[in-house]
Amino acid sequence: MTTAIGTKKMTLVQAVTDGLRTMMKEHDDVIVLGEDVGKNGGVFRATDGLYDEFGEARVIDTPLAESGIIGTSIGLAINGFRPVAEIQFFGFIYPAFNQIMTHATRIRSRTLGAFTVPMVIRAPYGAGVRAPEIHSDSVEALFTQMPGIKVVVPSNPYDAKGLLIASIEDPDPVLFLEPMRHYRSSKMDVPEGKYTVEIGKGARRKEGEDVTVIAYGAMMDVAVKAAEKAEKQGISVDLIDLRTLYPLDKDLIAESVQKTGRVVIVHEAPSTGGLGDTIISLINDTSFLYMRAPIERVTGFDTPVPMFSLENDYLPNEKRVFDAIQKVIRF
Amino acid sequence: MEERFPMLQIVNGNGEVVDEAYRSELTEELTKELYTKMLRIRLFDRKGVNLQRQGRIGTYVPFEGQEASQVGSAMAMGEGDWMFPTYRDHGATLTFGHSLKTMFLYWKGRHEGCLPPEGKKIFPPAVPIASQLLHATGAAWAEKMKGTDRASIVYFGDGATSEGDFHEGLNFASVFNVPVIFFNQNNGFAISVPMHKQMKAKTIAQKALGYDIEGIRIDGNDAFAVYFHTKKAVERARNGGGPTLIEAVTWRYGAHTTSDDPSKYRDQSETEIRRKTTDPVLRLERFMKNENMWDEKWAKQLEEELTAEIEEAVNEMENEPDANINDMFDYVFESNPWPIEEQKEAFMAGRGE
Ligand SMILES: Cc1ncc(C[n+]2csc(CCOP(=O)(O)OP(=O)(O)O)c2C)c(N)n1
Ligand SMILES: [Mg+2]
Numbered sequence: 001m002t003t004a005i006g007t008k009k010m011t012l013v014q015a016v017t018d019g020l021r022t023m024m025k026e027h028d029d030v031i032v033l034g035e036d037v038g039k040n041g042g043v044f045r046a047t048d049g050l051y052d053e054f055g056e057a058r059v060i061d062t063p064l065a066e067s068g069i070i071g072t073s074i075g076l077a078i079n080g081f082r083p084v085a086e087i088q089f090f091g092f093i094y095p096a097f098n099q100i101m102t103h104a105t106r107i108r109s110r111t112l113g114a115f116t117v118p119m120v121i122r123a124p125y126g127a128g129v130r131a132p133e134i135h136s137d138s139v140e141a142l143f144t145q146m147p148g149i150k151v152v153v154p155s156n157p158y159d160a161k162g163l164l165i166a167s168i169e170d171p172d173p174v175l176f177l178e179p180m181r182h183y184r185s186s187k188m189d190v191p192e193g194k195y196t197v198e199i200g201k202g203a204r205r206k207e208g209e210d211v212t213v214i215a216y217g218a219m220m221d222v223a224v225k226a227a228e229k230a231e232k233q234g235i236s237v238d239l240i241d242l243r244t245l246y247p248l249d250k251d252l253i254a255e256s257v258q259k260t261g262r263v264v265i266v267h268e269a270p271s272t273g274g275l276g277d278t279i280i281s282l283i284n285d286t287s288f289l290y291m292r293a294p295i296e297r298v299t300g301f302d303t304p305v306p307m308f309s310l311e312n313d314y315l316p317n318e319k320r321v322f323d324a325i326q327k328v329i330r331f
Numbered sequence: 332m333e334e335r336f337p338m339l340q341i342v343n344g345n346g347e348v349v350d351e352a353y354r355s356e357l358t359e360e361l362t363k364e365l366y367t368k369m370l371r372i373r374l375f376d377r378k379g380v381n382l383q384r385q386g387r388i389g390t391y392v393p394f395e396g397q398e399a400s401q402v403g404s405a406m407a408m409g410e411g412d413w414m415f416p417t418y419r420d421h422g423a424t425l426t427f428g429h430s431l432k433t434m435f436l437y438w439k440g441r442h443e444g445c446l447p448p449e450g451k452k453i454f455p456p457a458v459p460i461a462s463q464l465l466h467a468t469g470a471a472w473a474e475k476m477k478g479t480d481r482a483s484i485v486y487f488g489d490g491a492t493s494e495g496d497f498h499e500g501l502n503f504a505s506v507f508n509v510p511v512i513f514f515n516q517n518n519g520f521a522i523s524v525p526m527h528k529q530m531k532a533k534t535i536a537q538k539a540l541g542y543d544i545e546g547i548r549i550d551g552n553d554a555f556a557v558y559f560h561t562k563k564a565v566e567r568a569r570n571g572g573g574p575t576l577i578e579a580v581t582w583r584y585g586a587h588t589t590s591d592d593p594s595k596y597r598d599q600s601e602t603e604i605r606r607k608t609t610d611p612v613l614r615l616e617r618f619m620k621n622e623n624m625w626d627e628k629w630a631k632q633l634e635e636e637l638t639a640e641i642e643e644a645v646n647e648m649e650n651e652p653d654a655n656i657n658d659m660f661d662y663v664f665e666s667n668p669w670p671i672e673e674q675k676e677a678f679m680a681g682r683g684e
Contacts, residue, residue, distance in 0.1 A: 039596045040523030063493035063529050064460055064521050092459060095494065130389045130440060132418065132588075134458045272670055301674045303663045308389055308440030309654035313678070320681055 010190040013183040015157035016046045016122070019164035020084060022194050024054050027082065030168060033060040034069055034086030034122075043088055044124060044183055070096035070121065074104050077119040082168060090125035090177065091137035104173045105148025120167045124180035125153075126218045126268060127315055130308040131180075137305060138269040143175050144246040144278065150199055151245040153177045155220035157188040159243055162197030170199060179218035202249035204256070208236035211325055212256040214279060215266040216242040219316060223266050226321035235329055245275055253279065254286035261292035262328040268315055271299040293331035296324040336536040336548040338580055341555040344609050346617025353559060359624045365554045366615045368406065369398040371637045372422035373612060375431060378641050379438060383589040387649070388438040392418045396552075396584040396602075399611030400516045402426050403557025404484060404579070407565055413452040413474075413483040415467040417460075419516075419583075420486040424453050431644030432651075439648060442658055461491040464500030464513060471504070471511040471568075480569040482510040484561075490521020492535055501576065505542040510568035512561065513576045516551060518583040523596035535578040544574045551579030552611040582609070 010018060023030045032047055032054075038061035041048035051059040062069050066087055073083040087093045093100075100121070107115045127136035143151050152167060152174060154160035160178070167174035205220070206227055215223035220241050227237035238256045242248065257263055263283060265276040276297040283295065298316045306314055341350045341357070348354050376395045383391040394401065401422035408414065408427060416424050421434045428451045437444025437456070445455035452470075457463035467485030474481040491497055492515070504511050515535050519526055532538065539546025545564065549556045557579055564575035584602045586593045593599060606613075619625035660667060660675040667675065 035521075036523045038523075041595065043522065043591070061524050061528055064490035064524070065493040065495065067495055068493065094459070095496070132390055132392075132458060133456075271674060301660065301678070302668075302670045303659055306659040307442050307444075307654075309442075310656060310659045311440075313656050314659060323681055 006192050007189040008192055009187040010157045011184045011187050012154070012157045012160050012178065013044055013046050015161040015190050016164060016178060017048055017050065018190065019161040019168075020047065020050060021053065022161075023165055023168045024050065024058065026194065029080060030082045030084065031058045031060065031076070032084050032086065033062050033073065035062060035064055035088050037061060037086050042086060044180070046086065046122070046178070066092055066094075066096040067099055070099040070104065073119050074099060074107070074117055077117045078107065078115045082118050084120045084122060084168060087121060087123040089135045089137075090123040090139065091134040093121075093123055100143075100149065100173070101146055105146055108172065109148065116171055117173050118171050120164070120174050120176050122176045122178060124178045124183070126180050127305050127311045128181040128218065130311070133307060136308075136311065138267070138300065140175075140177060140245055141269055141274050141278075144275060145273070149173045149175055150247070151175045151177065152199055152243060153179065153217035153245060154197075154243060155179060155182070155217050155241050157190050159197050159203070161190055162195050163199065163243065165194060166196040166199050169196065174199070177217060181218045182221065185221075197243065200244050200247050200249060202243050202252045203241045204238065204252065205241050206237055206239035208238040208260070210236045210260060211262040211264060211328055212238045212240060212260045213264045213266065213321070213325065214240045214242060214253065216245065216275075219266045219268055222316055222318055222321055225318040226325060229318065229322050230325045235325060237325070242275075248279065248282060250282060250286065253282060257283050257287045258290040261290050262331075263295045264298060264321065264324045264328060265295065266298045266316055266321055268300045270302050271297060272302050274299055293328040296328050298324045332537045333533050336534045336546065336578070338548050338550050339556050339560055340550040340553050341559060342553050342614060342618050344552075344614055346614055346619070346621045353555065356559070357555060357618075357622075361558075362615060362619060362622075362624055365402060365406070365558065366612070366619070367633060367637075368402045368426050369554065369612050369615065370634065371640075372402065372425055373398055374634070374637050374641055375425060375434070376422065378645065379435075380585070380589060382435070382645065383438070388435065389440050391438050391589045392587075393585040393589070394419045394422050394583065396605070396611070397516055397518060397581045398422055399554035399557050399614070400514075400551040400579040400581050403554045404512075404514050404561045404577075407558055407561035408482070408484050409565070411452070411479070411481045412565075413454070413467065413470045413481070415454045415463040415470075415483060415485040416456050417463065417486050417488065418456045418458055419488070420456065423486060427451065427453060429453055431641060432647040435644055435648035436651060441651070441654055443651070461487055461494035461496040461500070463487070464491075464496055465503065468500050468504045468509050468511050472507055472509045475507075475510055482512060482565055482568040484512040484514050484565075486514050486516065488521060489515065489517040489519065489526050489535060490524065490529055491515075492538060493529055501538070501542045501544065501574070504574035505544045508571070508573040511574045512564050512568060513574060514561070515576065515578045517578050517580050520583070520587070520597070522587045522591065525597070536576060539576040544576060545572075546576040546578070548578045548580065551581030552609045552614060554611055554615060
């Protein structure tokens with residue numbers, strides 16, 4: 001449902017704040033909690049102004065404890081609230097892993113729906129901003145493999161707000177990953193008021209015939225640039241922004257792949273067990289007979305994200321994606 | 332609880348001795364060593380902030396204001412002991428023998444920055460809050476099992492006491508009577524969150540009670556108090572007396588990191604007052620003046636020498652060859668499993684190597 005009126009130019013991080021504000025205004029049961037989210041407005045200012053607007057009872061600076069934040073959010077969620085918990089950086093979610101894996105994601109199925117956890121976990125993720133160690137992880141696949149949690153990753157301000165509102169409205173736990181690198185990289189018209197982007201639906205960013213490029217989050221930029229370069233050389237690219245990583249947009253992927261028969265998948269997470277593997281399985285299941293070339297993956301490596309002096313080598317770049325496009329075309 | 336855990340002080344902000352029991356131990360030699368080491372890391376710290384502003388290193392984490400805590404505690408440790416710092420404790424590691432150049436390299440995003448000097452048991456800084464308390468406990472436990480008299484010291488902040496790992500570390504150390512010093516620098520804030528929002532407890536030292544271990548609270552800006560009380564705890568640990576939780580009450584003057592803006596959450600005038608009243612370096616200067624140990628010429632020359640040493644380290648950092656791309660692939664395991672080897676080969680081929 002859309003009650004949006006005008007639009008406003010916003011960065012991705014401002015769109016996140018706007019999504020939170022929109023939902024908090026409308027619903028008293030939506031609360032925000034996490035480290036430094038209150039007075040400070042979050043280390044990236046994602047909750048800027050909310051503390052002043054909604055007060056410390058709804059915008060809560062918690063003690064420094066991720067397991068505590070998520071564990072208590074579960075308790076809040078089963079008892080009438082819709083907590084939006086911020087994990088300051090995705091790489092600091094690990095102390096909360098137990099709470100997410102053993103409780104948040106299973107309570108509905110353990111109790112056959114008697115208890116549910118309508119909770120959103122927000123976290124900035126990804127490399128490329130010369131951050132200190134552990135601040136650059138991209139471990140979304142640890143969560144897409146986890147039964148019982150949806151995983152979404154917007155790549156632009158419009159989707160960020162719409163997906164965040166959809167996530168807060170969702171009756172189940174949603175992990176909402178924010179591409180840190182693109183928090184402020186560009187502005188875009190974002191509707192004021194409430195609108196949603198449906199969870200589980202990807203978006204086609206370019207229409208093309210020769211090759212499907214699939215990416216999400218911070219890698220969309222790299223994919224767009226590589227696609228533009230390919231197009232200058234006469235290769236037309238069908239470019240897909242997944243937006244939701246679980247559940248994947250099976251129809252969109254199948255439709256595109258059946259048209260092009262050639263696929264390049266891009267993510268900055270490590271290769272083994274990454275989303276690329278899952279997408280290849282999906283293509284195998286839906287479109288095997290349409291394939292004209294082996295699928296290429298351009299990903300991070302099976303290494304920890306290195307310290308920032310080497311992070312540009314770790315991250316997929318335009319050249320690596322372009323090379324992969326050429327490879328599947330020339331096969 | 333504040334009465335039960337009074338803030339121990341030996342020399343107050345005016346540089347006056349307030350605990351006479353220690354007077355004979357406050358020698359000129361010790362005083363000058365403390366002063367030298369504190370000034371050295373203060374100059375390093377200011378350089379770090381400047382280098383970040385000029386874009387010559389990445390995000391930097393300053394510790395100015397916490398020099399007495401870091402120097403006093405590190406000096407209380409001995410050869411062969413272990414040190415487990417956080418991202419804010421390079422003052423302690425530098426005092427314990429880390430090299431200036433290596434520390435700069437760390438903040439330049441170089442893996443070389445995680446390497447301790449030969450023979451020094453200094454772990455890389457822990458970034459995930461409180462995780463290192465358990466490592467320190469394990470390493471000290473190993474020393475105990477091996478029958479040595481070596482101990483560990485582990486640094487962490489006030490915010491870290493909220494993490495589960497803090498409590499697990501104290502409990503393991505208590506249960507197994509491990510020779511580890513839990514050295515807390517209570518600088519009043521965890522990024523923007525003040526201590527009173529982090530915990531209802533008025534002291535951190537009192538958390539020792541729950542684990543039935545020693546707990547003390549000291550003036551973390553009094554280098555003598557930090558040095559002598561930590562030393563006592565280390566000696567107790569060496570003699571089988573088990574762990575100690577030390578709360579060193581201090582203050583960070585600057586931002587949480589160079590990416591942080593403290594004016595969002597606190598009044599920086601507090602810092603300006605503290606610079607004049609509780610500053611750890613100034614306190615030693617006042618003490619030396621009171622005791623007729625101060626020599627203006629000595630102090631000036633010392634600052635020049637330390638500045639030159641730091642500049643030299645900056646040069647070395649900047650003349651270091653670029654990071655080696657192989658380092659990303661070749662140290663994940665002792666030898667590369669095939670996926671890493673194949674990824675490495677493909678990557679090198681793609682760059683034309
Ligand atoms: C597990 C984890 N969560 C969050 C962070 C982000 N973070 C870095 S420092 C910090 C505050 C730490 O405060 P404190 O323990 O008092 O130490 P101080 O920084 O004041 O020295 C936070 C929340 C982190 N590094 N690790
Ligand atoms: Mg602190």
